[in-house]
Amino acid sequence: MASIDFxxxxxxxxxxxxxxxxxxxxxxxxxxxxxxxxxxxxxxxGFTLSLVVSQPGNVDALFRAALDAGATPLKPAAKSLWGYGGVVRAPDGTIWQIATSAKKDTGLAGREVDEIVLLLGVEDVKASRQFYVERGLTVGKSFGGKYVEFATGPGTVKLSLYKRRALAKVAGVPADGTGSHRLVISGTTGPFSDPDGFVWEAAAATG
Structure with missing residues (x-):
């Protein structure tokens, strides 16, 4: 199964x-x-990274730790229809979502992360989906031209596609941006650049 190593x-x-x-x-x-x-x-x-955790208390713990370490809050942690989460911008400029689908805590709060998800904001979700399928990735979930989630193996970074403007809205920032994505994706496929300019390298070449 094609996937992201890091x-x-x-x-x-x-x-x-x-x-x-x-x-x-x-x-x-x-x-x-x-x-x-x-x-x-x-x-x-054009992208965000998400830390998916098991409960709201873990969201709060990571959110506070990020702010204490110098992050800028973009969206405070809050309840929503899908769960609980917030958004911060790291000092290097990377936007991080911290989220859980759980509505209540079931244990002591900690900073354990269950999954890391890379969300790429793309202009044409269907075209980008086809591009990645042709390079060996397997679709796990798909919602028409709005969202695609690829299946990945355990311990790997999960990849999802989202409309660029919709992703910016989720992140709490304007969608406009120019220049480098400041991101390189390494996995079992590549090297290549996708239709939105995201660069992939072969993991063996960079690991």
């Missing part, structure tokens, strides 16, 4: 970014990596 965020200061992600989320560097880049970028970079 993503690499291109940041101005990798050491500072590494401290933030360790302090805020305790992320496993095998899934989210960092590399130095000064590529020009403005506004919305």
């Amino acid at each position: 993503v690499t965020l291109e940041v101005a200061d990798p050491e500072a970014a590494a401290r933030f992600y360790a302090d805020a989320f305790g992320l496993d560097p095998s899934q989210v990596r960092l590399r130095a880049s000064d590529a020009p970028t403005t506004g919305f970079r």
Whole structure:
């Protein structure tokens, strides 16, 4: 099954970014990596990363830790029809959603992350879906031209496609943006660039 092994965020200061992600989320560097880049970028970079957790208390714990580590709140953690979640922007500019589908806590709150999801904001969901299917990814869920979720193996970063403007709205930012996505995706497929300019590399070439 084609999948994402890890993503690499291109940041101005990798050491500072590494401290933030360790302090805020305790992320496993095998899934989210960092590399130095000064590529020009403005506004919305066209993607978000989501931390999916088991209960609202974990959302709150991660949200507070992110703010304490220097993140900017974009949407406060709150209840919604689908569950509970909030959005922050890391100091390096990456937008993170922290969310759970659970409505109530079932245990002590912690910062355990169950799943990392990369949501790509694309102009044409159906065309991008077909592009990825032709490169070996398997569709797990699909809602017409609005949203696609690809099936991935355990321990890998999940990939989803969303309309760019809709994703920006979810993130709480304007949809406009130019320049580099500041993101490189590494997996069992690639290398290539998708129709929206997201760059994939072969995992063996960067791991």
